[in-house]
Amino acid sequence: MPQKPATKRLTLDTDEPSLLFAINDLLSTGGIDFDEWWDEFSKPPASKTGKEIEIWTKPKFIDTTPKNKSGVGRWIKYFPNKEDESTFYNLSGTDRDLVHHINAIGYQQSGSTENVPGKNSKPPLKGFPLIELRFVSPDKKVGIKWIRCAGYTDDEKIASLKLAKLITPADIKMWTSKIKTIFGDTKYVWKKGKECLSYSGQIARLQGLEGYAYVRNKQDGIDLFTSLLKIFDAVPDKDGFNRSESTSTTKYTKQTKEITVVGQKVTPDERRPVVDCEFDRAILKLPLLNKPIPLVKRNVILYK
Incomplete structure (x- = not known):
């Protein structure tokens, strides 16, 4: 041995x-x-x-x-x-x-x-018309959420090949009315927080909605994505949600100390602030149109 x-x-x-x-x-x-x-x-x-x-x-x-x-x-x-x-x-x-x-x-x-x-393998979202919803906090900070008009197009050539439906004024009026009802009339509030809830997967992409939102809890995030999908009479895939939260206790705390940047004293903005952002407006962006189309301001319909 x-x-x-x-x-x-x-x-x-x-x-x-x-x-x-x-x-x-x-x-x-x-x-x-x-x-x-x-x-x-x-x-x-x-x-x-x-x-x-x-x-x-x-x-x-x-x-x-x-x-x-x-x-x-x-x-x-x-x-x-x-x-x-x-x-x-x-x-x-x-x-x-x-x-x-x-x-x-x-x-x-x-x-x-x-x-x-x-x-x-995922169908691309870029190129589909886009509805942008803006939410405003009491200190005038803006939060934005997007949802694509999946299955629709403003390009007649694409529509002629039956790859998507050509958007009509009637479609826009219908979406505008739903946005007013879902977000404007209810004074919808996006309760922003430090948790992150994502909605992704094949179904989410086909629905035109794949992304994430900073929220206070999982249910607040599910409510937000559910409300966005209601514009197109769709419901979320319950298996498409994933929640994440930082394990750090200081990473997203509110900054109170000033720091010096290029010789000037500034207080850094808080990352993932806990704040209520009320629905403010919605616009429609079309790939072939150079300027957005106003849809709703608060609970007032702008698209006639």
Whole structure:
């Protein structure tokens, strides 16, 4: 039976610091340079016809690693589609771990019978007409929510191909009336808070509504998304909601201390303030029209 070696700490001579750096780098990266890998991963695919590039969606990530973090690896927020900030993943680990996680997300999303890449499998919302609703707090801060008029278009060519219904003044009047009833007549209040409720998924996209809202609790967020969908006589997918809340007790507290910015004293705005925002107005934005169409102001119909 071999003898147990005497306990001894590994030490390096003063002329061998590079070995420590090499070991630390290997532990932190797992032998992969994530930034170098990302440069290649985030490039559009090569194509002879150009069709692949047309449907390609560019990913992005935000490094969220705390500056004072000690230990191996880093944290990132990964967005499979940089245009869709409601769908993201919080990832952590070595560079090798991050690459593995991102590839796993791609494999998971692409697991359809048609073998369509996951980040291209959701119907695009960009290009559909957009209804914008504005909510105002007592201190005149504005909160905005959007919902797409999914299935509608202002482009006659698209309508002629029966890819969507051509918007008519009658449609706009109907939506305007519903907005007045749902939001204006009730003096609807968006109860903003520190929690984040997202509504996403295939059904949410087909309904023209995929996004998130800062609210005080889950039910307040569900009520907000439900009210938005009522404009189109739709109901939310109960499985499409996800709630998140920061574990920090100080991250979103109200700032009272002044800081100096380019020589001037300022008090930073509060992040995720707890405030009531009352419905103020709604407008319609059409892709082919250069200016928005006013629909409702408070409980007064503007579109005639």
